Amino acid sequence: MLLGFDHGEPIPSILVQAPSDPGCALCGRPTYDPDKRERPWARGVSAGRQVLICPACQGDRPDWNANLDRCAACGSLRLGLTLGEVVCRQCGHVGASSGKPDSGA
Numbered sequence: 001m002l003l004g005f006d007h008g009e010p011i012p013s014i015l016v017q018a019p020s021d022p023g024c025a026l027c028g029r030p031t032y033d034p035d036k037r038e039r040p041w042a043r044g045v046s047a048g049r050q051v052l053i054c055p056a057c058q059g060d061r062p063d064w065n066a067n068l069d070r071c072a073a074c075g076s077l078r079l080g081l082t083l084g085e086v087v088c089r090q091c092g093h094v095g096a097s098s099g100k101p102d103s104g105a
């Protein structure tokens with residue numbers, strides 16, 4: 001017997017890899033795998049913390065990267081945290097965070 005059991009069950013799109021993944025730093029949406037035609041999530045460091053910015057916010061907000069830290073050496077936003085230190089993925093500069101006062105006296 002063929003029952004028209006076309007329920008159209010939604011597939012849960014929970015692709016969170018780490019339980020502590022904060023999602024988008026701007027809109028708070030959980031991380032997901034963007035379509036290949038979309039731009040990828042942006043990684044950055046804000047106030048010494050690793051943050052992610054979703055593709056939608058990158059497109060909707062011209063100032064989406066205004067709060068991200070920049071590399072002190074090359075100015076790149078492509079920063080990452082390694083063992084608590086900010087490392088520039090562009091030039092390899094370590095300690096790019098502008099949070100610490102630079103007492104070079």
Ligand SMILES: [Zn+2]
Nearest residue numbers: 024027054057
């Ligand atoms: Zn967002």
Ligand SMILES: [Zn+2]
Nearest residue numbers: 071074088091
């Ligand atoms: Zn750099």
